[in-house]
Amino acid sequence: MKAIEVKKLSKTFKSKTKEKGLKGSIKAIFKPKYQEKKAVNKISFEVEKGEILAFIGPNGAGKSTTIKMLTGILFPTSGEISVLGINPHKERKKLAYKIGTVFGQKEQLWIHLTPYDNFKFFGAIYDIPEKIVERRIEEYKQIFELDEFINTPVRGLSLGQRMICEIVASLIHEPDILFLDEPTIGLDPVIKEKIRVFIKRLNKEKKTTIFLTSHDVGDIEKLCKRVIIVNNGHIVLDDSMENLKYHYLNKKIVEAKMNTKINLDDVDGISILKDKDYNLKLEVDLTKKSISDAIKLLDPDKIIDINISNTPLETIISNIYKETKE
Amino acid sequence: MLTAVKNNFKIMFLSIKYNLMRCMENNVAFMTSIIMMIFNNASFIIQWLTIFALKETVGSYTLNDVMLFWAVSSGSFGLAHILFNGIHKLPDYIEEGKLDAYLTMPKNVLCYVATSSLEPSAFGDLIYGYLALIIFNFSIKNILLYTLLIILGSLIFTSFAVILNSITFFIFRFSYVTEALKEVFLNGCLYPDVIFKRAVKIIFFTLIPSAFASWIPVHLLMNFSLNKFLILIIFTIFIIILAFIVFYRGLKNYSSSNLMGIRG
Structure with missing residues (x-):
């Protein structure tokens, strides 16, 4: 049920608008302008x-x-x-x-x-x-x-x-x-x-x-x-x-600690989020590259420690907000 | 239906009780505000004593009669602000979205809002009303009738305030005007009807019904008439119903807000 x-x-909310400053306030008394804002627009659920x-x-x-x-x-x-x-x-x-x-x-x-x-x-x-x-x-x-x-x-x-x-x-x-x-x-x-x-x-x-x-x-x-x-x-x-x-977890975060400093550039599907001393943070777009591609790029022999995690839910939601705003 | 009315009265009674407890949290402030209000009201007697020193009567009214206007007005005003002071906060509640808390409760919103606040100094008005009656027009019959009349007066004053304050549902920041109109209502109550011209009297019998809150009750105390009393009862019922209609019509325009806030 x-x-x-x-x-x-x-x-829909109706609100009064006015031009800036005191002049605007006086003008609004004699010639009020209103604007309508649709706070909720035909939603069904x-x-x-x-x-x-x-x-x-x-x-x-x-x-x-x-x-x-x-x-x-x-x-x-x-x-x-x-x-x-x-x-x-x-x-x-x-x-x-x-x-x-x-x-x-x-x-x-x-x-x-x-x-x-x-x-x-x-x-x-x-x-x-x-x-x-x-x-x-x-x-x-x-x-x-x-x-x-x-x-x-x-x-x-x-x-x-x-x-x-x-x-x-x-x-x-x-x-x-x-x-x-x-x-x-x-x-x-x-x-x-x-x-x-x-x-x-x-x-x-x-x-x-x-x-x-x-x-x-x-x-x-x-x-x-x-x-x-x-x-x-x-x-x-x-x-x-x-x-x-x-659906939205098509990106993984790879954080690696290296035994030597390596120089990497962004490649299609793998972007470098952080590169500081021996620590690297990469974002892997799984629709284009796999995790093993990322590990190969780092050179497995030079990896001391590695952590693979999902994109935080917070980031996913904030991306959806941004996408729908655009 | 009857149970619902009974339950509404129970909540109103509880709200008034809790408001009273809040006032009494600081006994010194509570007592001081009452005493100061009695002195404030009493100071106006000097004005009338001066007038009556120069002239024996105003219209046909003596000092004792004029003090009846003060007794009835103070008593009604005081009782209204003790029992239903929340109504005077209605414009703030509407503009700041504070009605939300009342609208989620299964009780009559208007009654619940009305009893949501109490003005401590209003006890001073009420006490002053009784003192003025006892000093200038004492009789047991008068005290009993006065009590009934100030209950009706407080209902008329509150209903009038509901109608005025409900305009905020339609016109933002209208409270400056409503406050001024409430002052006019009160002034109409405090002064004897004989000093007003016909056109003003018509206003006080219609648009700003001070006549029903003060003049007719004073006439009833001076010389009781069943007809006038029935007119008063009918008008009280009429203005209460009108207040409910205007308030609930306005409520449809309530737009709430997301201001952060706490219950006062």
Whole structure:
């Protein structure tokens, strides 16, 4: 069954433009000019129940606008949306009981209250009986080790602790879909890992559908099996993570430590990324040359140590962004 | 339906309770702001004492009558800012995309936003309203009726503010105008109806409904009339419904934003 169905969804924002300086501001009062920007342009996609989907793209690509239309925050300009069979902008409240949202850049918690009081408040918002809220708080307390700060006002918590509390608050009603908009922004690696492990567990144990936007490749690589890339309001790629890697991993990085200095020039299919003292870093285009060609070029007898790796996912994604921009 | 209304009221009550807890985090600042507001309001009595020293009545009103306008206005204004101060932050919420947090909750957005903030000094207005009533027009009947009338007044004032502030959904940076109009509304409430010309009175009965928040309640306190009371109730219901309609129409234009921010 589909958790999310989107058909030809568009969102256009109208904004006022003005010429530079005070003169421009005065002119804009009498002769205002407007420009329309299509933040999302006729995108269509589906998400299966229980899926973990990465919805990524560069800044201003239309990710947050899409997530806000899916959660009922924004009204679409045109197109159809169905989230768990509900139209978000027609039945926003009904949908809110079934979804959870975490916006990494915006806090939903009351900062003068403790996480415990906040969780109770969110429990009341979702009309959950107190006993059940208590049980769930206890459960999350164990998972996230909330003991040391559950009774400290939110304003006194670190960014990581706050984000964990945001996630717990958004899960207090056990939603079917969790929308995460850059949940790990600004967090240290330990907290990031904790959040990723938890999201995976949540998906596995409770079959929660996860809709994730993130600029952190680690989040995408470790959590998602499918990825949708958007740019300039269009979907430019909708594929499994496996396929993404397979199709775009046609380049390998060869790093070699030599016992003597050798002089190399770029050849068709092999480019030199770094040449410093006895260390060399080459990029091999597998459609033109093989790894053994690269090793032969280096002269195997002079190699002390060698490391062959894939192009990092971050580079792949950034190349897709650039290609689609051009 | 009834359960949904009950649950909405529960959340509004909880929000007000938590706002109160926030105000009380700093007891000294909280108490000082209340006392200062009482003094601020009381300073206007001098102005009226001077006028009444020169003239026995203003129109047909005595000092005691004029103080009823102050009592009703301060009480309604204070109660509105204690219970529904979030409405006055609506333009900021709209311009900075802070409505997102409220829109993802399964509750009435307008009610939830309204109770999201509390102005501590508003307790000073409310206390001043009761003091003015007790000092100048004391009776048990008056206190009970006054309490009911300032509840209606606070609902009218809040609804008017919702309508004005919702214009920000359509016109960016409109809050300068809405603030000025709210001031006009308040001034209309504070001064006796007799000092205004007919055209101004029409405005205060229609576009800027100060008459319903202050003049009619004062007349009811001076001389209760069931007809006037019913008109007041009907108008209150009308302006509340209008506020909801305008707000939800505006919400369709909400464009959010990606500004980083925290809940205040």
